[in-house]
Amino acid sequence: MFSDLKRIGLEACVLLAFGVLIGLSLNHKLLLDAFSGHLVSQPRQTAQESVPIALPMPALIDDVQQVAATGGLIVDARNPELYAAGHIDGAVSLPLVEIDAALPDFVARIDKDRTLVIYCSGFGCPDSFDLAVLLIESGYKDVRVFEGGFPEWRDAGLPVAGDVQ
Amino acid sequence: MKRFFYHLARLTLALVFVYAGAVKMQDVVAFAGHVAAYQILPYAMNYLVASTLPYVEFLAGVMLLLNARVRPALLVIGAMTLVFMAALVSVLLRGMEIDCGCFDPGGGQDVTAGVALLRDIALMALVVLVWWLRSRLTAREE
Numbered sequence: 001m002f003s004d005l006k007r008i009g010l011e012a013c014v015l016l017a018f019g020v021l022i023g024l025s026l027n028h029k030l031l032l033d034a035f036s037g038h039l040v041s042q043p044r045q046t047a048q049e050s051v052p053i054a055l056p057m058p059a060l061i062d063d064v065q066q067v068a069a070t071g072g073l074i075v076d077a078r079n080p081e082l083y084a085a086g087h088i089d090g091a092v093s094l095p096l097v098e099i100d101a102a103l104p105d106f107v108a109r110i111d112k113d114r115t116l117v118i119y120c121s122g123f124g125c126p127d128s129f130d131l132a133v134l135l136i137e138s139g140y141k142d143v144r145v146f147e148g149g150f151p152e153w154r155d156a157g158l159p160v161a162g163d164v165q
Numbered sequence: 166m167k168r169f170f171y172h173l174a175r176l177t178l179a180l181v182f183v184y185a186g187a188v189k190m191q192d193v194v195a196f197a198g199h200v201a202a203y204q205i206l207p208y209a210m211n212y213l214v215a216s217t218l219p220y221v222e223f224l225a226g227v228m229l230l231l232n233a234r235v236r237p238a239l240l241v242i243g244a245m246t247l248v249f250m251a252a253l254v255s256v257l258l259r260g261m262e263i264d265c266g267c268f269d270p271g272g273g274q275d276v277t278a279g280v281a282l283l284r285d286i287a288l289m290a291l292v293v294l295v296w297w298l299r300s301r302l303t304a305r306e307e
Binding site for chain 2: 008009012016018020022027031
């Protein structure tokens with residue numbers, strides 16, 4: 001009797017697992033979208049203050065200077081070695097490669113209303129954009145990407161800091 | 166006579182779950198919306214439930230329909246029905262007015278939690294009945 005129940009329970013689990021597997025394999029794309037947050041939010045969240053997931057705005061080199069002059073913050077998305085070797089004067093380091101460890105501290109220190117400009121190693125470098133999206137998702141309201149990055153800034157003769165040769 | 170009732174109850178239960186699974190498979194996203202309306206699970210989990218539950222319902226229903234692995238299928242169906250009942254009770258306790266999302270997710274007809282709960286109680290009774298009759302029938306054969 002007991003072994004009978006055990007067998008039935010086991011077979012029930014197998015049946016359940018089969019159903020779940022079929023469902024997962026048929027809907028894997030939808031699930032990936034849902035778990036990576038690409039789908040629109042559920043109704044519950046619309047009741048609260050709705051923060052649409054926006055894309056970061058591009059910033060030109062003049063905008064970067066203006067933002068820095070008006071209390072905004074310049075954020076370096078490159079790895080710490082590159083930051084140490086040379087960065088835009090006044091920029092803080094928030095390396096995308098160490099984002100899991102660094103983000104909570106950053107969020108705790110920097111006000112969500114502050115304008116942020118993110119840069120990395122120039123055109124073709126995706127880190128600044130990816131970091132900007134993460135920061136928007138973390139609640140920052142005005143996040144921009146300086147696509148020219150460190151090379152354009154340096155070549156324009158603007159102030160840099162770090163161990164620049 | 167017992168055999169007749171066994172098959173009648175088994176087929177009824179089988180058709181209910183095959184149908185419930187099949188219509189929800191057609192529109193997993195809409196079903197996820199119904200699951201989200203219960204406000205029990207975190208956002209992405211609603212999609213996980215919506216993309217697996219219909220297939221489990223369908224599969225368990227098919228097993229019942231085929232008269233194969235009847236008690237394991239009943240166990241799965243019974244467990245699911247218990248979960249549905251718990252979810253519906255929580256909806257009733259919170260005084261929410263939502264469609265139960267039990268069957269056609271795109272359908273216009275709303276079924277309130279109270280009605281759905283009564284229906285689930287009936288389903289649960291069928292599960293117990295089929296299990297009991299099945300045990301009696303196999304006991305005699307062995």
